[in-house]
Amino acid sequence: MSEAQAQMSEDDADLAAAAGGASIRTAVVTTGGDYSSPYPDQVLENVLENVLIFLTSRRDRNAVSLVCKSWYRAEALTRSEIYIGNCYSVSPRRAAERFRRVRSVVLKGKPRFADFSLMPPDWGAHFAPWVIEMAEAYRGLEKLYLKRMNVTDDDLAVMARSFGNFRELVLVCCEGFGTAGLAVVASKCRQLRVFDLIEAEVSDDDEVDWLSCFPESGTCLESLIFDCVEFPINFDALENLVARSRSLKKLRVNRFVNLEQLHRLMILAPQLTDLGTGSFSPQDHPIDQEPDLVSAFTACRSLVSLSGFRETVPDYLPAVYPVCANITSLNFSYANITADELKPVIRNCHKLQIFWVLDSVRDEGLQAVAATCKDLRELRVFPIDATEDNVGPVSDVGLQAISEGCKKLESILYFCQQMTNAAVISMSNNCPDLVVFRLCIIGRYRPDHSTGEPMDEGFGAIVKNCKKLTRLAVSGLLTDKAFSYIGQYGKLVRTLSFAFAGDSDLGLKYVLEGCSKLEKLEIRDCPFGDSALRSGLHHYHNMRFLWMSTCRVTRQGCREIAQQIPRVIVEVFRWNQILEEGEKSDLVDTLYLYRSLEGPRADAPKFVNIL
Amino acid sequence: MESVITHEGLNLKETELRLGLPGSDKPEKETIYSLRNNKRAVPDSVEDRESVSDAKHETAPPPKAQVVGWPPIRSYRKNCFQPKKADSETGNYVKVSMDGAPYLRKVDLKVYKCYAELLEALENMFKLTIGSEFAPTYEDKDGDWMLVGDVPWDMFMSSCKRLRIMKGSEAKGLGHGV
Numbered sequence: 001m002s003e004a005q006a007q008m009s010e011d012d013a014d015l016a017a018a019a020g021g022a023s024i025r026t027a028v029v030t031t032g033g034d035y036s037s038p039y040p041d042q043v044l045e046n047v048l049e050n051v052l053i054f055l056t057s058r059r060d061r062n063a064v065s066l067v068c069k070s071w072y073r074a075e076a077l078t079r080s081e082i083y084i085g086n087c088y089s090v091s092p093r094r095a096a097e098r099f100r101r102v103r104s105v106v107l108k109g110k111p112r113f114a115d116f117s118l119m120p121p122d123w124g125a126h127f128a129p130w131v132i133e134m135a136e137a138y139r140g141l142e143k144l145y146l147k148r149m150n151v152t153d154d155d156l157a158v159m160a161r162s163f164g165n166f167r168e169l170v171l172v173c174c175e176g177f178g179t180a181g182l183a184v185v186a187s188k189c190r191q192l193r194v195f196d197l198i199e200a201e202v203s204d205d206d207e208v209d210w211l212s213c214f215p216e217s218g219t220c221l222e223s224l225i226f227d228c229v230e231f232p233i234n235f236d237a238l239e240n241l242v243a244r245s246r247s248l249k250k251l252r253v254n255r256f257v258n259l260e261q262l263h264r265l266m267i268l269a270p271q272l273t274d275l276g277t278g279s280f281s282p283q284d285h286p287i288d289q290e291p292d293l294v295s296a297f298t299a300c301r302s303l304v305s306l307s308g309f310r311e312t313v314p315d316y317l318p319a320v321y322p323v324c325a326n327i328t329s330l331n332f333s334y335a336n337i338t339a340d341e342l343k344p345v346i347r348n349c350h351k352l353q354i355f356w357v358l359d360s361v362r363d364e365g366l367q368a369v370a371a372t373c374k375d376l377r378e379l380r381v382f383p384i385d386a387t388e389d390n391v392g393p394v395s396d397v398g399l400q401a402i403s404e405g406c407k408k409l410e411s412i413l414y415f416c417q418q419m420t421n422a423a424v425i426s427m428s429n430n431c432p433d434l435v436v437f438r439l440c441i442i443g444r445y446r447p448d449h450s451t452g453e454p455m456d457e458g459f460g461a462i463v464k465n466c467k468k469l470t471r472l473a474v475s476g477l478l479t480d481k482a483f484s485y486i487g488q489y490g491k492l493v494r495t496l497s498f499a500f501a502g503d504s505d506l507g508l509k510y511v512l513e514g515c516s517k518l519e520k521l522e523i524r525d526c527p528f529g530d531s532a533l534r535s536g537l538h539h540y541h542n543m544r545f546l547w548m549s550t551c552r553v554t555r556q557g558c559r560e561i562a563q564q565i566p567r568v569i570v571e572v573f574r575w576n577q578i579l580e581e582g583e584k585s586d587l588v589d590t591l592y593l594y595r596s597l598e599g600p601r602a603d604a605p606k607f608v609n610i611l
Numbered sequence: 612m613e614s615v616i617t618h619e620g621l622n623l624k625e626t627e628l629r630l631g632l633p634g635s636d637k638p639e640k641e642t643i644y645s646l647r648n649n650k651r652a653v654p655d656s657v658e659d660r661e662s663v664s665d666a667k668h669e670t671a672p673p674p675k676a677q678v679v680g681w682p683p684i685r686s687y688r689k690n691c692f693q694p695k696k697a698d699s700e701t702g703n704y705v706k707v708s709m710d711g712a713p714y715l716r717k718v719d720l721k722v723y724k725c726y727a728e729l730l731e732a733l734e735n736m737f738k739l740t741i742g743s744e745f746a747p748t749y750e751d752k753d754g755d756w757m758l759v760g761d762v763p764w765d766m767f768m769s770s771c772k773r774l775r776i777m778k779g780s781e782a783k784g785l786g787h788g789v
Contacts, residue, residue, distance in 0.1 A: 116680030199685065230687070310691075334691060384692050386682055415682060442682045499681070524680070 045074050052078040077101060084108065085544050087125055087149065088569065089596045092133035104143035104168075105134065111547050111592065113522050114148060115173060118549055118590070120573065122605050127151040127174075129603075135162035143168040143194075150174070153181035153206075160188035167220075168194035178203035182210035190215055193247070196225040204231040211237040216244075223250035227276045227308060232256040242268045249302075252276025255310035258283045263291035270299040277308030280316060280335075293319035307331035307356075314341040324348035331356040333382045339365035347372050356380040359394040359415065366398035370405025378411040388443045392417030396424075396449075403427035411436035418449040419476060424458030428465040437462050438473035444500040447477040454478055460485035463493070470517075473497035483507035487514025495520040508532035512539060522547040530557030533591075537561065540568050545594040554586040555611075561593065562611035569596045570611045571604070705749075705771055709737050710778040720771065725764050737776060746777045 052074055055061055058081070065075040081104035082095060096102075109125025127149045134141055141163045151174045159166070166189045171177075179202070185195070211234050214221070219241070226233075233256060242248060242265050249272060251265065257278035266275070282290075293316065297303075303323045312335040325348055332342070333356040342357070342365045349355075352373040357365070359381055369376070379402060381394055394416050400423040402409070409431040419441050427434070439459075447454055455476035463469060463486050470492055474482065478501035486493070487510035494517055502508070508528040511518070512535045521543065529552035540546065540561070555572065562570035572588040600610040702719040716736055723729040730741050739745050747759040751770040759767070759774070 113680070113683075115685050116683045117686065118680045199687075228687070333688075336692065382684065382688065383682070386684055386689050415684075440682055444678075444681070497683075499683070 048074045092130045096137035106145040108147040110148040127155045131155045131158045145170045147172040150176040152176050156181035157184045160184045170196040171200045172198045175201035179208035179210045180206040183208045183213040186213035194223040209234045219245045221245040222247045225252040227252040229254045250274035253278040255279045266296040273302045274305040279311040280309045281311045281313040298322040305329040309335035329354040343368045354378045360384045362393040363398035367401040370401040376406040380413040383415040396420040399423040403430040413438040415440045421448045421458035425461040428461040434466040436471040441476040445477045456482040463489040471495040480507040483510040487511045498523045500525045502526045505532035509535040512536035519544045525550045549590040559611045573608045707774040709776040749774045
């Protein structure tokens with residue numbers, strides 16, 4: 001029995017907890033009537049079920065389910081949210097057979113490197129088989145969170161008509177659907193509270209005015225996010241929708257909403273806690289007087305999260321001053337603003353915990369952040385110009401400043417052109433709470449720019465000093481030494497990302513042998529081969545996946561892995577068959593292996609070989 | 612490992628990029644290369660890999676002009692901002708082919724302010740007269756072949772990927788849009 005149980009891997013416990021919290025109110029324990037024949041342990045099992053309702057963490061639940069058959073059954077009946085980190089690790093049927101009373105489903109498909117064009121478009125991760133199964137098994141489904149799945153309009157239609165009490169739809173990095181699908185959801189899901197499209201690719205081929213499809217009389221909408229939609233919307237319909245959605249708390253509009261229109265929306269919804277401001281630039285030919293944005297922002301007393309700013313005209317930034325003191329989350333990562341334009345805003349943001357910004361603000365801008373935002377937990381600095389260059393607007397100077405000013409930092413993503421070990425070491429010492437450290441030196445193989453040394457010591461210090469670290473992404477010139485540090489000290493690390501790094505197979509061996517909690521490993525363009533691959537044989541069944549592209553792994557090496565570990569699917573794919581002709585080498589372009597309770601998937605396209 | 616590679620008197624080792632432990636033949640500073648954009652360039656990435664597989668020792672592959680998926684930023688974020696270099700400094704060169712001509716030419720669309728100027732340049736370049744026998748066409752961003760002159764000049768500038776001057780029977784009856 002224990003072998004067959006899927007150990008759902010750990011990730012994003014908050015989501016499960018948040019969903020689980022709600023499930024306490026909605027979960028219903030039915031006793032007696034559910035069992036076809038009573039048996040002696042029934043009383044004990046009833047008691048257990050009543051206790052288990054309060055268990056929300058999926059890791060705890062996984063542990064509970066392993067105690068014995070009776071506990072396994074009770075846990076299965078009381079789990080109301082299921083989290084499937086890899087849609088191919090288990091079949092929809094198997095999941096539905098084990099967990100019968102599910103209200104909330106989290107489903108993730110493609111691995112993260114698919115976001116960077118490293119995966120062919122028709123690879124898979126189709127939502128269709130899941131929605132078809134759930135339409136039968138989970139009629140009471142309320143919440144759906146999909147990430148990197150291929151979702152079609154038909155899938156959305158099935159979903160909309162099958163779940164009468166459907167409340168929350170969150171699509172993150174999904175594609176395959178368009179306005180027609182959105183329209184069906186809007187019109188049929190009358191209980192919808194959350195409708196979030198986050199970094200999704202929405203097609204406009206059908207040109208359906210989906211915003212007009214929400215119920216006429218009024219909606220229960222609490223959250224409406226569509227800032228990733230890359231085509232115009234019907235603004236009148238949006239305005240009307242906001243006016244009749246009295247519970248709306250989160251609204252993130254896309255860049256086709258200008259400042260005048262934003263003003264009109266804000267007047268209608270001063271109760272907002274989360275606002276995505278769209279383009280933040282005025283319409284091309286302003287007819288009326290300039291809208292009083294300052295008053296509009298002042299009226300939003302509950303605003304804690306601000307984003308958008310897609311085509312910011314900096315002259316209008318002062319309008320946000322009234323809310324700065326309260327906001328905990330600010331996303332300026334589309335705002336091409338200078339340090340001088342940032343400073344007057346940021347110097348008021350004392351409560352800021354999450355800050356995303358473009359490197360247009362330079363090291364100077366980051367210094368200003370460090371000076372004010374003492375409570376900062378998460379920082380992301382994106383590059384305005386993604387081309388490799390000798391110098392960039394942010395560097396070790398900015399990182400050093402942040403490390404000195406923001407000592408509570410837990411998560412950082414930092415793109416730059418050059419870095420020093422000293423700055424990274426400094427961060428490792430100043431920010432002991434770091435859980436996520438992702439440094440991307442855009443220039444590949446770039447050493448410490450002041451000493452010329454590899455970046456080994458910097459990353460070594462991070463894994464050594466940051467005792468809570470679970471996620472790490474490395475870059476710059478790195479030798480096998482860096483990997484030996486990671487293997488030696490990265491005992492809690494769950495997610496690792498390597499690119500253009502390492503000297504030999506040893507590098508990967510250190511990691512696979514040392515990082516016992518490793519779950520997700522993504523590697524590209526590193527000199528790791530079959531010998532290194534073999535060193536992880538003992539561990540692959542504990543991982544969600546391993547991705548290796550443009551490394552030195554051969555087909556034969558992959559085949560050996562496939563043969564030696566059951567319940568691990570080994571996919572290899574090649575991109576461009578034409579170019580491969582005449583090539584003698586046995587190297588694979590991409591290896592993607594993942595554990596699974598099922599056999600090889602039936603929906604693999606031609607370019608995927610399952611060994 | 613490698614002897615100094617000389618080619619016509621140039622010491623290419625100076626600019627060679629390789630991996631190596633510090634101290635042992637210290638890695639040179641990287642050559643400065645500017646990437647235009649990160650359009651997916653499959654042939655380049657395969658070349659990348661081939662050079663890795665052929666190398667018997669631990670040498671870094673020479674930096675390619677375009678690397679797929681690097682840096683790891685989602686494409687719509689990359690597309691949001693025009694890299695300053697590409698726009699102002701480098702010009703907008705498109706290939707021009709003419710039916711029957713063995714060689715292609717290239718023109719910088721930025722040099723011209725309107726269709727008339729472009730057509731005049733083409734006429735000079737290929738020694739022809741645009742009219743009933745020759746029709747200028749272009750391939751746009753969607754991959755469709757269009758007649759030059761139908762859309763406003765600015766729109767043409769941003770959507771034209773290549774030009775083709777059609778000749779003979781295909782050209783007859785097309786005229787041109789200008």
